[in-house]
Amino acid sequence: xxxxxxxxxxxxxxxxxxxxxxxxxxxxxxxxxxxxxxxxxxxxxxxxxxxxxxxxxxxxxxxxxxxxxxxxxxxxxxxxxxxxxxxxxxxxxxxxxxxxxxxxxxxxxxxxxxxxxxxxxxxxxxxxxxxxxxxxxxxxxxxxxxxxxxxxxxxxxxxxxxxxxxxxxxxxxxxxxxxxxxxxxxxxxxxxxxxxxxxxxxxxxxxxxxxxxxxxxxxxxxxxxxxxxxxxxxxxxxxxxxxxxxxxxxxxxxxxxxxxxxxxxxxxxxxxxxxxxx
Amino acid sequence: xxxxxxxxxxxxxxxxxxxxxxxxxxxxxxxxxxxxxxxxxxxxxxxxxxxxxxxxxxxxxxxxxxxxxxxxxxxxxxxxxxxxxxxxxxxxxxxxxxxxxxxxxxxxxxxxxxxxxxxxxxxxxxxxxxxxxxxxxxxxxxxxxxxxx
Numbered sequence: 001x002x003x004x005x006x007x008x009x010x011x012x013x014x015x016x017x018x019x020x021x022x023x024x025x026x027x028x029x030x031x032x033x034x035x036x037x038x039x040x041x042x043x044x045x046x047x048x049x050x051x052x053x054x055x056x057x058x059x060x061x062x063x064x065x066x067x068x069x070x071x072x073x074x075x076x077x078x079x080x081x082x083x084x085x086x087x088x089x090x091x092x093x094x095x096x097x098x099x100x101x102x103x104x105x106x107x108x109x110x111x112x113x114x115x116x117x118x119x120x121x122x123x124x125x126x127x128x129x130x131x132x133x134x135x136x137x138x139x140x141x142x143x144x145x146x147x148x149x150x151x152x153x154x155x156x157x158x159x160x161x162x163x164x165x166x167x168x169x170x171x172x173x174x175x176x177x178x179x180x181x182x183x184x185x186x187x188x189x190x191x192x193x194x195x196x197x198x199x200x201x202x203x204x205x206x207x208x209x210x211x212x213x214x215x216x217x218x219x220x221x222x223x224x225x226x227x228x229x230x231x232x233x234x235x236x237x238x239x240x241x242x243x244x245x246x247x248x249x250x251x252x253x254x255x256x257x258x259x260x261x262x263x264x265x266x267x268x269x270x271x272x273x274x275x276x277x278x
Numbered sequence: 279x280x281x282x283x284x285x286x287x288x289x290x291x292x293x294x295x296x297x298x299x300x301x302x303x304x305x306x307x308x309x310x311x312x313x314x315x316x317x318x319x320x321x322x323x324x325x326x327x328x329x330x331x332x333x334x335x336x337x338x339x340x341x342x343x344x345x346x347x348x349x350x351x352x353x354x355x356x357x358x359x360x361x362x363x364x365x366x367x368x369x370x371x372x373x374x375x376x377x378x379x380x381x382x383x384x385x386x387x388x389x390x391x392x393x394x395x396x397x398x399x400x401x402x403x404x405x406x407x408x409x410x411x412x413x414x415x416x417x418x419x420x421x422x423x424x425x426x427x
Contacts, residue, residue, distance in 0.1 A: 026298035026318075033322060037380065082312060086319035086388075087380060093387035094379025 006048045009039060013049075013084070014056040020080050021060055021073055032083035040087045049088075053081050108146050108258055115142045115262070119269040129162050132273060139241070139266045140169040146262065147255040149243040150175040150223060153185050154266070156230065156239035160274035165239070171246075178217040185242055187214040192227040192240060198260055199227040202250045215244070224250035228263040232271045241266065282340035287328045287354075296325045296337050300352060307341055307348045309410050316388045317350055317408050323385040324354040324404050332358030332402075342407070345417070349409045352389075357401040364394050 013035055020028035039049050057077045064070035119135065140152040149171065156165040170176035192199045206215045206222040216222050223245030230238040241263050245251055251259075283303070285296045297318040304314035321337065328335035335356030342349035361367045368383050379387070382404065386392040389406040396402040 026294050026301065029318070030294050030297055030322070033319060040380075079311065079315070082315040083318075086315055087384075089316065090319070090323075090384035090387055091379050094383065097387070 005042065006044060006052075009035075009042075009044055009048070010052040010055060013052040014059060017053070017056040017077070017080055018060060021076060024076050024079075029079065029083045032080045033086055036084035037087040039084070040091055046085075046088055049084060050081075053077070053084065105254070108254075111142060111146055112258065112261060112265075115139075116265050119265050132162060132270075133165050133167060135269065135273070136165050136167045136266075137169065139262065140167050143241060143243060143259060143262055144169050144171055146258050147226070147243055147251060148246075148249075149226075149251075150246045151179040151244040153179075153182060153242045154230075154239065155182060155186070156270060157237065159238065159270065162274070174220075175244075175246075178220050179244060180214055180217065184214040188212075188225070188227055188242065189240060192229050192242075193237075195227075197229040197231065198256060199225075200251055200256055201225045203245065203248050221247040223247050226251045226256060226259055228259055230263055230267045230270065232267060238267055238270050282338055285325075285337045285339065286334075287325050287336055287356075288334045290326075290329055292329075293322050293325050296321050296339075299337075299339050300350065303339055303341060304350055304408075307350055307410060308412075308416075309350065309408070313408060313410070317352075320385040320388040320406060320408075321352055323381055324352065324406070327382055327404075328354060328356050328358075332356040345412075347409050347411050349407045351405070351407050354404040354406075355401065360398040360400055361394065361396040361402055362398060364396060368394070 016028065016031045016035055020032065036049065057074065060073050061070045064073060115138075118138065136154050136156060140154045143149065143152040143154070151168060151170045153166070153168045155167075158164045166182040168176075168179065168182065170179060188199070201209075201212070201215075201224060203221070203223045206212050206225055212225075215225050225245070226243040228241045230241060232238055241259065243251065243255075243259060283299045285292065285299055287293075287296065300321040301314050301318045304317045309317065321339075325337055335354060335358070338351075338353040338355070340351050340353075342351055368386060382394070385404075385406060388408075390409045391405075391407040393405045394402065395405075
């Protein structure tokens, strides 16, 4: 905001503040709030707003009848200032949310980058069934970490002479006890295929859909579910990756996008590993 | 203590009585002056949302008295066209360069609980609650008095 605009704001603030001191009611407080809202919209610095307040208070207390009158004005001024700053408080909290979300995205991006290079190296160095299973376990662990899931199950078909793999990873003991087993979760494969490779359900959908009994535990409320198909470049199916959220929690669009990316990297690694074996 | 109060919202001027009722109840419930200001601000934002996007609606303001905490509940209702994408509406303000994070997203950040129920063509209900914890000393004093403040 230009200095001209800041001065104009100062005058408007002083006028409203004076009216408030004469009649300290909700109408006057609302005016303070609107002034602050307008100041935020016009990108007035918080420092300019606080200066405007200070100048307005100073101007009024100069005309105070006595010390008590000045003290009374100063006490009333606190409520007026709080109202004028409330819009900035909303913006500050919004900034914190965005900063937290950005930090979370950076963390996830770093995890994905690290996993990408790990999978690339691992898929070329796999020597047997055990090392393939280790790689799949790493994928399941990272999927849980990336999406804050309660459980992750990764299953692969029998590939290039190797046994089918089924690896489950859980965030905690309660999650382990409540998670459906691989056989139960295999009933969701048609769902994932029908959804063109990515299926996502909310906790409410899991709870209420009679066809999704396999995803429910008798011991605790369900969370959301994510299922992704692992596919080779030629489109052939290599396996599945499924995630279960904590009770009542749901997976977001970002979770889904990250898990799809993870599934693509895993599919590429599996295909490289089996191609190398051949 | 005041029971439920309903404030009709039909114009910008109705923001003042809505704020006043919310602030008065907040003071009765023992909220700090800062929290009373934040509640009044949140009320302003949801009421303004009704005025700007629908034209008319109402605000219900009421207390919730639990053993361990007091709450101030605000329910903003309108019969407007509904919000087609609630998630986007709550994120609006940060999605574009000109956004400031005010409006419904701003109100959400100032309150402890915030829910939107909206159906296309059937209006929108925003329910938000601010809580104040009651410590043991306050509860003991209340028991001695024999009734809530």
